Amino acid sequence: MLPHSLAQFFHLRPAGPGALLTAATEQVRIDVYFGSQTGTAEEFALTIQKEGKMNGFDVKVIDLQSYDVDTLDSSNSIFVTATYGEGDPTDNAKEFVEWLVHKADPDSLKGMQFAVFGLGNSQYENYNTVGKTIDSHCERLGATRIMELGLGDDDKDIQQDFEEWKEKLWRTLHAHFDVDRVKEKCKTVETEISRKDIREKEHKYKLEVVSERTAMEFPQSSSVHSLDTNPMVNMTVTCNDELNKCTDRSCRHIELALNNSGLVYETGDHVAILPDNDPHDVEELAQRLGVSLSSWIYLVDDDSSSPFPCPCTVQKALCNYVDINGMPKRSFIEHLAMKAIDSNEKRRLETIAGRDDASVYQQYICEGRRNVLDLLREFPSVKLSLHDLLESLPRLQPRFYSISSGSNTHPESAHVTAVVVDDILPEGRRFKGVCTNFLKQTKETTFKLPNDSRTPVIMIGAGTGLAPLRGMCQHLETCSARGDELGHNVLIFGCRSSKQDYIYEDEINRWCQNKTISSLFLAFSRENPQQKVYVQNRVRENSQLLVDLIEKGAYIYVCGSTSMAKEVKRAFVGCFQDTRQMSTVEAEDLVHSLSKGGRYLQDVWS
Structure with a gap:
């Protein structure tokens, strides 16, 4: 059984109205729409929302599947969209792109002001096609471009591309909307130091560590993440076999039962699997943070929204909700530098996170395949709190696998073929892929009826x-x-x-x-x-x-x-x-x- 993991064949449908403009707070309203398949674009959109508040803007993040034609023409909109597959929009952006390119009336976006950041990979022929398409067609339909198109390249350093574009974004928005009052109040666009000071002092979410009984009295929070608003389904593993023979390299054949799941697939589809983090890593991280896995937490902002469903246990948060195996962002490493007591460690972390020489981050983090635990092991003087960690780390995202079975041959099950990522790096560290190792450890279900129907x-x-x-x-x-x-x-x-x-x-x-x-x-x-x-x-x-x-x-x-x-x-x-x-x-x-x-x-x- 996949007890905490979730799986889904993505076919998303519009759900609910889009955003409306508001002037109640005397702040400029900005709607950030995301088109995301693996979660990166959504995390970028949420980053804009978080920094938007510090920069004096009223920012709302909206899933592109929930776009509303009636409000787009009077909005200030930022589109953060990924290109997927052979130059295709992500599942949640398909209908919007179809409307934008083929169905929208001329001048239907007249009155909208916009900016676009596209996510792609330059190794592919159709590099950032969707971001370019949205940018050009918004202009064609009468919208006013606030800022030039930004392109992030996942083959190089997409995080750095986004950071550089984002810094220009805030300067451009301040100038475009003439928010001198806000610029005086919030200096986040002025210097790197002021950004660090705000990040050090301000938490977006309030964290409460409570007893289980107290946790049960809290209302269920409203999660801001699409993983929680578009839930997946539990699936049962009916087969988990090793395909390779006489080799240290593992390749697994996994069969997922579709019975009663409500899911169907067509030959050539993908399945998204949301794994658990490695339980040993979860335990080590909790010990490093000085928290009990059985403690209950409630993490909410002023609007009772959470980055993941709350209340929950620390174990649930670290195991199922936050990505502890992904490459840490520069902003997170900057935060670690502020938390480092040892001056040498502080300087080293600042160098890694620095933007003057991007090769340091690329070599140490990206090529070195380091995660948050690696950094906490290598920089022991860093005093990081659970609150800091939960706010800083992105959500654990589903991994997409091609379905290796034919839908007409195996209509009741979806098969996955996956090479288990488990590498020993030159310095002796071990890097394990979070999803393939999770799949390797899943057990075939024993939750089956007895063979004899006469058995009660x-x-x-x-x-x-x-x-x-x-x-x-x-x-x-x-x-x-x-x-x-x-x-x-x-x-x-x-x-x-x-x-x-x-x-x-x-x-x-x-x-x-x-x-x-x-x-x-x-x-x-x-x-x-x-x-x-x-x-x-x-x-x-x-x-x-x-x-x-x-x-x-x-x-x-x-x-x-x-x-x-x-x-x-x-x-x-x-x-x-x-x-x-x-x-x-x-x-x-x-x-x-x-x-x-x-x-x-x-x-x-x-």
């Missing part, structure tokens, strides 16, 4: 934990329809209310009617304020039936949150104590033996 099964799920159990019920229903005999099958399902989130109710009722499910027990936790009922309560209430079935060889499947799974296991221990007069130790040993024997299976997440 006990299925327990809460909320979306019903998803894999639904697939099992569909399988058993098909077995029954073709004449196979079924065992006594139990479904225990829990949610908040029968009227609000009782998902797949019609299907469950059908399974009860056609005897796919022999016994159904429901637990609605919010239906009666006086008595909350959970799935573990239903387990304990039906001790005799469940223990009888287990003694007849039943398999148990539990799917949902880790906290729920823990309570369900405790309930089964109680079942054996109630019905078989066992001690706690004896009952726990019996449940453990069921797990070890492959008859007590869990698919859980935190």
Whole structure:
């Protein structure tokens, strides 16, 4: 199972209105639209938003899939867009580019003021085609160019290209909008020192480290990242084989089950896989920062927005949300220099981050393939806080892989072929690709029905934990329809209310009617304020039936949150104590033996 990883075939649709101009704050409003496939363009857009506030502008970041024709003609717009594949727009920019080039009426953008920064790779024939296209067609449709087109080259130093363009951007915007009042208030465009002073003193987000109980009382924050507004889906690994023979170089064949995922693909498509960071790196980083992985955090700005879903644990943030394996940006290294106590380390970090000799950063960071942990190991005097790290690092991004199966041959699964990146560098350091090593470690699912349909099964799920159990019920229903005999099958399902989130109710009722499910027990936790009922309560209430079935060889499947799974296991221990007069130790040993024997299976997440 990919417990925390996510996968998706990208086909994005417009979702919601675009931005509207506002003068409520007496600041110039700027809308920054991004077209991003791997996340770099989005991170650049968010950087502009963060610095825009310090430069006195009211900046809003907008996913290009949410563009609004009705407001573009009266906006100040910056487009940060990547070129993908053979000169194509990213998935979330396709519809906008199609409208811009082929559907927009003449002068439809008259009144818009704009600037464009394109991201591409000069090794490709269609270098930065999308950025150039947006720039030229915005002008063709009547918009006024504020600043010349910026082009970032990923084959060289795209971060440096962006930094240089961004510095010109702020000078240009200040001059163009004549914001002398803001220039007096905020000196960030004047000197490198003032930029560092602001970065040192100001945090965009407020960080609170709290207990789990307190965290549960916080409202769920609104994440500003497209990964959270366009969620992916969990997928199951059904095969993970080594293809190479007699070599140290690993090449994996991975099969991802599409059953019940809602995803379909066509031959030649790509799949995006969002991995976990290496758990050993996560643990080392937490120790270096002096924080506990089990601590809960709440990271929000004044508008209750977060760079990732909060509240969450430190482990969740470092494992799933921030990119700890990517190459650190110059701005981050500048921040490390400010945090260094040793003067020699401070000077060395300033040299690496310096813009006078770009070759130092290129050789040490890019060619040296160093990440944040490498820097913290090599510069031990740096005193970095968790707050600094979470604000400075970009989001962990999905990796795209060509699907190596044909959709007509394998419509129920997508196959990936990936060489595992695990290199020993000249100085002895080890560089591991975050996604290929994650894929290498994924396990083939054991969350499968027994081969004999007559074997009884006990299925327990809460909320979306019903998803894999639904697939099992569909399988058993098909077995029954073709004449196979079924065992006594139990479904225990829990949610908040029968009227609000009782998902797949019609299907469950059908399974009860056609005897796919022999016994159904429901637990609605919010239906009666006086008595909350959970799935573990239903387990304990039906001790005799469940223990009888287990003694007849039943398999148990539990799917949902880790906290729920823990309570369900405790309930089964109680079942054996109630019905078989066992001690706690004896009952726990019996449940453990069921797990070890492959008859007590869990698919859980935190």
